Amino acid sequence: MALSIPSASARQWKYDVFLSFRGETRHGFVSHLYDELESTGRIKTFMNEEKLEVGKAISPNLLMAIEESRLAIVVLSPNYASSPWCLDELAKVLQSMEGRDRILPIFYHVDPSHVRHQLGSFAEAFTKHEENSRHSKEKLDQWRLALKNVADLSGWDTKNCRYFKFHHGLFQLSSKRSPLMILNQLDGPGMTSLRHVRKDDEITAIGVYGMGGVGKTTLVKHVSAQARELGLVNYVIRAVVGQIPELRNIQGTLADQLGLKFKKEETEIRRAARLLEGIMRGNKILIVLDNVWQRINLSRIGIPSYNELHGCNSKLILTSTRMNICYSMECQARIHLDTLSEEDSWNLFVEK
Structure with a gap:
């Protein structure tokens, strides 16, 4: 995938990276990714620590964090679409950053085609969203479009390629094709x-x-x-x-x-x-x-x-x-x- 960072001369960014993820990955993959980014001492990463409550709208602070981030890494896991919060977050990320090569999707144990066409666990999630009648058809369509658009971006599929590995208990971006290695070009x-x-x-x-x-x-x-x-x-x-x-x-x-x-x-x-x-x-x-x-x-x-x-x-x-x-x-x-x-x-x- 292609991520390009706007010049800071045009705007000062509060965060270098905004992490979008489902809670199921917080204490494993995402926490290690966050630690690896922060360990450099040079990459300021936003990782939301708020506990989600059913029916609660995405917080204004989170929306502001997205707008103040230079780029976003979206970790699409099997249960990502089951969270309205995550879907609203994704829609905001795309609204703020799409078209400027600032979004990197990571397909974490999910098939990109399932994200794009809402199949498998993504289909199950939308079935539940439709059944509870809490969300309008317009909102559901907005979420579906956001998933399609993020899946159309060039990203990394952890099922097919080993971009990440654990080494002596530490998370490493080790592949020559890992996101950060490619960005250096x-x-x-x-x-x-x-x-x-x-x-x-x-x-x-x-x-x-x-x-x-x-x-x-x-x-x-x-x-x-x-x-x-x-x-x-x-x-x-x-x-x-x-x-x-x-x-x-x-x-x-x-x-x-x-x-x-x-x-x-x-x-x-x-x-x-x-x-x-x-x-x-x-x-x-x-x-x-x-x-x-x-x-x-x-x-x-x-x-x-x-x-x-x-x-x-x-x-x-x-x-x-x-x-x-x-x-x-x-x-x-x-x-x-x-x-x-x-x-x-x-x-x-x-x-x-």
């Missing part, structure tokens, strides 16, 4: 290099490569958001390519972000022509192709040539695990992301 040499080439008018195609999990996607998302905020680009459009590129899906994803609508009967060639026209008609567009595994023909997608992109002040960034892809795609700048050291893994959290 946003304050490292890769960020500096990408910022530099982003501003270079002579460079149109940029390749970012490195082993899986070092934070390529996070880095590119952060730089793209900065470029938009600084007015270096007018639009950022992004598509995931993957091992087996689905041309129509890639075309549709890019077109949607440009406001283009394809008809089902349109061929890939026709779609490519319309997408090409839309990009060329625009100005200062940043195109991001994520997770590229093989050389792809950009014209088949509908992406202009590098010379054409240069002519309309636009750029292309691609990410890959393989350096040779950056060469075969003739990227004019190639940026390598190394694995992270634990010593530097906290930098982004405390950036001032």
Whole structure:
């Protein structure tokens, strides 16, 4: 997942991290996570200590803590949705932080699809909410949308990957793909290099490569958001390519972000022509192709040539695990992301 921390020059934050969680995880996973964050002496973390009472609304102090936090970590456990308090809290987190890459969901012994579509224990929780008639349909719909939106964010699934481990009784964020390790990429040499080439008018195609999990996607998302905020680009459009590129899906994803609508009967060639026209008609567009595994023909997608992109002040960034892809795609700048050291893994959290 991608978390980007707003500059403190724009706002002073009371907390670095807001923890959203269900009581079932308080004395295990969450308490160890909290201790690990606080042990640095540099990351101020909000962890609610209020005892919940049935029917009690979320407290104003808690709402204020969310607004005063730089980012949120949401621990989605099996009984998370059974708590109206947690659901209200989640809705507030999304309202305050969504769209700014400041939310990290951790799927703690739950399937992300169960959160997204309210299945399993999440379905049972909503059945009970509906049966007790305490909450309006509007409120239930708001909670369902909040769960869908948080599940759509890039996060960490503790069932599939061991991001966390206990060592000598202490909780450690030990994986190269742990949240804090990836966040550090946003304050490292890769960020500096990408910022530099982003501003270079002579460079149109940029390749970012490195082993899986070092934070390529996070880095590119952060730089793209900065470029938009600084007015270096007018639009950022992004598509995931993957091992087996689905041309129509890639075309549709890019077109949607440009406001283009394809008809089902349109061929890939026709779609490519319309997408090409839309990009060329625009100005200062940043195109991001994520997770590229093989050389792809950009014209088949509908992406202009590098010379054409240069002519309309636009750029292309691609990410890959393989350096040779950056060469075969003739990227004019190639940026390598190394694995992270634990010593530097906290930098982004405390950036001032």
